[in-house]
Amino acid sequence: MVMAHYIGIMSGTSLDGIDAVLVTTDGRHIELKGRTSAPMASDLRERLLAIAGGGAVTAQQWGELDAALGRAYADITRQLLADTGISAAQVRAIGCHGQTVWHQPDGELPFSLQLGDGNRLAAETGITTVTDFRRKDMALGGQGAPLVPAFHQCVLAHSERLRIVVNIGGIANISVLAPGHPVRGHDVGPGNMLLDLWCRRHTGAPFDRDAALGRQGRVLPDLLARLLSEPWLALPAPKSTGRELFNDAWLERHLAGDEAIADVQATLTEFTATAIVRQAQQWPAGELLVCGGGGHNPLLMARLTALLPDWRVNTTNAAGVDMDAMEAMAFAWLAHQTLHHLPGNLPEVTGARRPAVLGAVHFPD
Missing domain, CATH: 3.30.420.40 (ATPase, nucleotide binding domain)
Incomplete structure (x- = not known):
């Protein structure tokens, strides 16, 4: 062709x-x-x-x-x-x-x-x-989703090492590109969606630029545990999700109501990172390549790096494909x-x- x-x-x-x-x-x-x-x-x-x-x-x-x-x-x-x-x-x-x-x-x-x-x-x-x-x-x-793993295979598969591509948009999804194995992939859970929702509600800004709000807060262990208890997260693949599940009402059900604004933002960032890391850790250590808007969140990228110390964590820019x-x-x-x-x-x-x-x-x- x-x-x-x-x-x-x-x-x-x-x-x-x-x-x-x-x-x-x-x-x-x-x-x-x-x-x-x-x-x-x-x-x-x-x-x-x-x-x-x-x-x-x-x-x-x-x-x-x-x-x-x-x-x-x-x-x-x-x-x-x-x-x-x-x-x-x-x-x-x-x-x-x-x-x-x-x-x-x-x-x-x-x-x-x-x-x-x-x-x-x-x-x-x-x-x-x-x-x-x-x-x-x-x-x-x-x-019906995700559809991007076929494209990730086309542009990012490596003949010798495992690559997991994480697209962090409103929803986060992964593509597992393992040499000699069929491509695997599925939605992971919220990416930027809840982060944007919380930031917009409390600051009026459409997203937390440079994680300015999230970096002011601390992770709340009890809230994080409640978020991670969502049954959908434990479902086996294939699976996909969206705003129909992870929305304002879903978040409200998990809040006690007395949390500091910045602490919730930090905890939501940790929630996104942890959900991704739990899926990556089912595979031997390799490369984790991030694309989408989440790649611009320095707190989220730092947490992925810290939670995967044996992995090479970067954006897809490092592999020659513009993450945006x-x-x-x-x-x-x-x-x-x-x-x-x-x-x-x-x-x-x-x-x-x-x-x-x-x-x-x-x-x-």
Whole structure:
């Protein structure tokens, strides 16, 4: 296959913004050519948070959110093209994750729902667009997530040493890349989600920049123990989760109510780190490579390093892949897989009955 331009768009569970990347790939090799980010418009973010929190929504509101997200994705695509000097005609396709508003992988009728009108995105940009990556995997009995381990295998697998890639977005997920073994991976639990929620509630800031709040506090052992007692954490893989479980109400149930604000922030950081470390310690010591927003949290990175003294802990930047671009790059790569009728999921990771071509394709004309 020849190298071609693809765009990947990602807006994650944290709802802090939209990331877009331009890559060239042939499915086996991938090169990052450009990246841009934009904050999520505050009114759009608040409406999405209300839905993700289980709030009632009318059909009109639902449709308007879908259209508004499609337009926002088109806006950032145009910005990316302008920044890189690449024309829409030179781009083979856009892979757009969409905005997850509800993820229900278990129960009688499992489903995952992402908003962001792919038809509008294709029509406004003139670029073939692939969306809705998760539901085919779920139709085949899988969790629909995480999907990035297949991409991590493509760009970060090492022939001689174990690498565990930890994507710390709103939710944290791991990919276990062990030489000679199938890729393993699953969601671990909250990444930045609860940290952002607590920081926003008490400071008004969208996240704890440089862990300024968390570093003022101390870990509260009793609160940490209550957080770690969450039954979902002990479930075997395959498993995935989201804001439907780890939300404001969940956190409130575990608080005594008299904790200092900074102490809660420090304890939530320790909770995220401990949940990740418990999964890593099931494997021989190797490399732990962090991507996503969590890689910018110095307290979280320090705790991962301290809790894994025999491991080499770093960000994926050290392995040559931009930690901030990783997930958007994955969806650009998944668009390539779809258009070439190649599987995008790993049944060993998601639990699906078989590999499958993922996504819905929207043509611009």
